[in-house]
Amino acid sequence: MQRWIISVLRRTIVSERGLLNLTTTRGLMTTPPKCAKKMPDRPKPPPEKEFTEVFLHGSGPGGQKINKTSSAVQLKHAASGIVLKVQATRSRTQNRKLARQMLADRLEDLEKGDQSRSAIKTAVKQKKKSSATKKTRRKYRKLEEEKLAAQGETGKGKEG
C-alpha cells in the first residue's frame, strides 16, 4: 500500500514537472530509438508499357443508370505472367497506385529472391517474432523451475 502511494506521488511529481517545464528534455517516446539497419528502398514500378491495366466492371448499362462502387484494378505483366487484382480502397486512383506498388514488389521478388525488400521485411519480422517467443519461453521455463523448486521445498518441509 505504502509503495503504491509512493509510486503515485512520484508519478504526479513527474507529470507536474512536465507541465511546468514544457521544454522538457525527455522525449515522448518510451521505446529506445531503433538503430536497426535501414530497410532497402521500395522498388520502382515497371514502365507502363510493360503491363496492361484493366478496370473490372460488370456488363450492362453504366453511367447514371446504375451506381457501381467497384473500383477494382487488374494488372497483367506480360513478361513475367503476373496477374494481380486490387480492390482495397473505394478510390480507383488509390487502387491503381497500390497495384503498381504490388507489381513492383512481386517483380523484385522474382528478380532478387531473398535480397528483395519484401523478403528482407518478412525475415526481419520473423526474427523479431522468434526472439519474442524465445523470450516468453525462457520466462515460463524460469517460472516453472521456481515453482518446482518451491514445491520441492514445501514437500521437504512436510517430510520434516
Place this chain on the structure above:
Amino acid sequence: MPRLPHSLLLRARKISPLLPLVLRGTRTWDSAVNELRWLREHVEQTTTTRDSLLSPHKRLRILCERRAKGEPLQYILGSQPFGELDIICEPGVLIPRPETEAYTEYLAQFINQHHVVFKTMTGASLNPSTKSTSNPLRIVDLCSGTGCIPLLLHSLLSNTFTALQIQGWDISQTAVSLARRNFRENVKRGYLNASPRISFEVVDIFSNLTSDQRASLKCDILISNPPYISNESFNHETTRSVRNWEPKLALVPNISCSYSVLPQDVFYARLVDFHFNLGQSKILLMEIGDDEQAIRVVKILMDNLKRSTGSDLQNNSIEIWRDWPGQASDQGEKQELVIEEVSVPVRGSGALRAVVSMRKSFPLNC
C-alpha cells in the same frame, strides 16, 4: 429485380451475419464483400458524437440495414473518391460515377499534352497583344452537381496552367451549395490549391441568359453530364438504389422547349447550340447514356454544323469516347462508327459514354 438465391444468403450468413443485409443492397457477391469491409472501416475510423453512445457493432448494424434498403453506399458513408479528391455526397445531389471520373481524367490528360496549343489559342483568341500565358484557360461545366468535374479538372490542370477560370452551373441550389462545400473541404484537406478559385452558380440554362452568362459561355472548354435518361428507361433500366434514392432532376430531363429532338436529348440540343452559336468553345464534351443516344447526339452535332458553318465538317472533328477512353479497345469493339456517311472515331473500351466535338486546327492525334 431477380430474387437473391437462398443458398447465396446462407453462404453470406456463414461469413458474417451482416453480409446478407449488404447483399440485399448490392445484389452481387463481390461488391457486398467489399462494401461490408468499407462500412466496417468507416465505423472504426469515425467516432461520431451523434451516436457515440452506441457500440461500434450496433452502429455498423444500423449502416448495414440502411444499405439493405437500397440506400447508396456513398450517401451512407458521405463521400465518394474522385481522382485524388474526396467528394462529399448528400441526398438530393447525384453521386459521381466512375465513368465520369475516367473521361474527365482523359480530357485533362489530353489538355495537358497539348497545353502549348491551348495556351497559344487562348492567347490568340482573347488578346493577341499580351503574353499568351497570362490569359486563363476557361472551362464551364453545365449541370455540375457535386462539382466533381470542375474540381477534378482543377486538380489535374493547375500544375500546367497557372491561369485557370473554372465555373460550374447547376439549377439546384442544394447542388451548388454542396459543390462550394466540396471545394472548401478539398482545399482544407490539401487535395486542391485554394487559388485559382472555382465559382459555382445557380443557373437555369434553358432560361434567357444574362449577358454575363453569355460571356462566360464563350469559353475554351464546355463540359457537361446532363440528365439524359428517358422516362421509359428510368422505369426499367435504372437500378433500385438510383431510382429510389438519387434525384430524378439530375437523371431525367423534364423540359418542354422548341428543340425538335427526343425529350431525353433536350440538353444536348441546348449544349450544341451554346457550343456553335453562342459559346465558340474549342471543345464540347457531353456524357451520354447508350449507343443509340451517342448516334443521335452525333447527328444533332452534324445538323448544327451544316447549318451554322455551311457543311464545314472538315473544320470540326467529332469523337466518341467509351467508358475507359485511355484503355486499348477490346476485341470486337469498333474503333469507328459511320454516321451519315461520316466516320467517327471511337476511343477506348467499354460502352459508349461521351461525345466530344473539337474545333479545327487541333493536333488531334493523341
